[in-house]
Amino acid sequence: MENQNDKRKKPLLTLVIPVYNEEGVLAELHRRLSDVLKNMPVHVEMLFVNDGSTDDTLKYLEDLRTREPRLCILDLSRNFGKEIAMSAGIDYAQGDVVVIMDADLQDPPELIPQLYAEWQNGFDVVYAKRLERKGETWPKRVTAYLFYRFMRLFTNVALPEDTGDFRLLSRRAVESLKKLREQHRFMKGLFAWIGYPQKAVAFHRDPRFTGYSKWNYFRLWNFAIEGITSFTIAPLKISTYLGLLTAISALIYALIVIAKTLIFGDPVKGYPSLMVVILFLGGIQLFTLGIIGEYLGRMFNETKQRPLYIIKDYIPGDSFAANHDQPKQKEHHE
Secondary structure, rough: OOOOOHHHHOOOEEEEEEEEOOOOHHHHHHHHHHHHHHHOOOOOEEEEEEOOOOOHHHHHHHHHHHHOOOEEEEEOOOOOOOOHHHHHHHHHOOOOOOOOOOOOOOHHHHHHHHHHHHHHHHOOEEEEEEEEOOOOOOHHHHHHHHHHHHHHHOOOOOOOOOOOEEEEEEEHHHHHHHHHOOOOOOOHHHHHHHHEEEEEEEOOOOOOOOOOOOOOOOHHHHHHHHHHHHHHHHHHHHHHHHHHHHHHHHHHHHHHHHHHHHHHHHOOOHHHHHHHHHHHHHHHHHHHHHHHHHHHHHHHHHHOOOOOOOOOEEOOOOHHHOOOOOOOOOOOOO
């Protein structure tokens, strides 16, 4: 039997798994995780973050907890969204290394040993990179391509393409992320922003084990807006340049009209063209106001200084992770 000193020689690996109405996949997820982790030279903490599930996800986790001593449950008071749920899991993770993954088994647990091996090679952030985007419609693929190109062109963050949230983080990367407390969180950008040596591990993404994706086009659009406005003021600059270009064009057109009237005696006419110009300018103004409003809204939310999340309950594990100093149950993390 291992003594306490032998135990401490093994690193502690924390799995952060946000769940929202995932009761149908949890049994298979736990089975595959157990098969993978039993062959790794690590102690394990399985931290499930229940993001306000309305099905029996929490009930199943509590039942599984009676059979799996390494399992921890972080139950949020309501649905705060995946980005916040990941942040909560990162705050509570005790591991020397932390692996973040989805519960739907599109992120294969069998890839974890490869991520861990790259951490042993000295990388602080090891992210899984999809080799293809199977099952996605062409509009989604095109918009994803344009989004990554925009982010690369207008931000100082090297956002890797075709990556999700499936990745491994070293302890110092986790501590750096815990210092970033903005309300509007685009985690893929934050993972890249902290820097440190990073490495991609390619994989084939599996289809969902059961159920359907909660991400429709509207949510994906808002998610893209979140990412853009969180990491660049390029939209404000674009609206400025667009307004300047429109003003210059209007000045040139006005000079042409004046010249034609004075030199050739052409009367000023064209009610339809006048309406087109008015509507065009009105559209630009509303577009610009909308962009300004997005940034002002984010500033307003930041000034309120509300906690990122509220914890309804926290159930720590009984494995070796429990021998570390566990965070006390708390309502929020500042």
